[in-house]
Amino acid sequence: MRRSPSTAVAALLGLLAACGGGSDGRGDDAGDGFGAGFGSGPCQVAFPAQASSPYVLPYAVGMSYVVGQGNCTDGSHSEDQQYAYDFDMPIGTTVVAARAGSVIQVEDRFAENNDTPGEENFIVIEHADGTVAGYYHLTQGGAAVALDATVAQGEAIGRSGNTGDSSEPHLHFEVLDQPGGDTLPVTFRNTRAHPEGLVEGESYEAGAS
Ligand SMILES: [Zn+2]
Numbered sequence: 226m227r228r229s230p231s232t233a234v235a236a237l238l239g240l241l242a243a244c245g246g247g248s249d250g251r252g253d254d255a256g257d258g259f260g261a262g263f264g265s266g267p268c269q270v271a272f273p274a275q276a277s278s279p280y281v282l283p284y285a286v287g288m289s290y291v292v293g294q295g296n297c298t299d300g301s302h303s304e305d306q307q308y309a310y311d312f313d314m315p316i317g318t319t320v321v322a323a324r325a326g327s328v329i330q331v332e333d334r335f336a337e338n339n340d341t342p343g344e345e346n347f348i349v350i351e352h353a354d355g356t357v358a359g360y361y362h363l364t365q366g367g368a369a370v371a372l373d374a375t376v377a378q379g380e381a382i383g384r385s386g387n388t389g390d391s392s393e394p395h396l397h398f399e400v401l402d403q404p405g406g407d408t409l410p411v412t413f414r415n416t417r418a419h420p421e422g423l424v425e426g427e428s429y430e431a432g433a434s
Pocket residue numbers: 226244245294301302309310311396397398
């Protein structure tokens with residue numbers, strides 16, 4: 226996804242430009258001698274421990290999807306968006322809350338395949354610690370939760386789509402340090418090991434949390 230420099234304001238206004246879902250612009254994920262689990266992936270940072278992660282994958286248990294664009298890749302997953310993930314999934318796929326919280330933004334009026342930055346559907350959920358998770362490119366009418374609703378982890382919150390600046394159906398998932406803030410590195414406790422974050426091009430099955 227892509228954003229203007231006025232990220233915070235744009236985010237709060239729901240004027241986000243969205244990401245292309247392609248796999249171009251992949252970062253260099255070669256190890257560089259820093260040691261496994263400590264900054265050897267494309268982001269060059271340590272990711273949070275997976276076992277104690279407060280997050281589960283944002284799709285239903287038993288489902289598996291490919292990471293079409295990973296963290297710290299050129300363009301749409303860089304700078305304040307560097308820790309976003311794109312999961313390739315068909316339009317209409319059930320999206321679940323990766324973490325419990327309250328719904329602070331909902332947009333689902335935009336038409337499918339509009340290919341227009343700023344015209345993506347999305348849900349933003351605020352967590353107890355003030356961080357927020359964003360779920361983007363949802364299908365038209367695809368929000369299953371209302372503004373101010375309280376959602377449980379793993380609860381179905383909507384259906385994926387291909388709205389906004391999106392070149393193929395996918396879910397853009399990100400966690401921000403605060404509403405309109407910067408992305409944070411995240412891991413997911415209900416899937417196989419990913420000490421450097423989920424790897425672009427790999428698929429991850431959501432297990433029971
Ligand atoms: Zn994205």
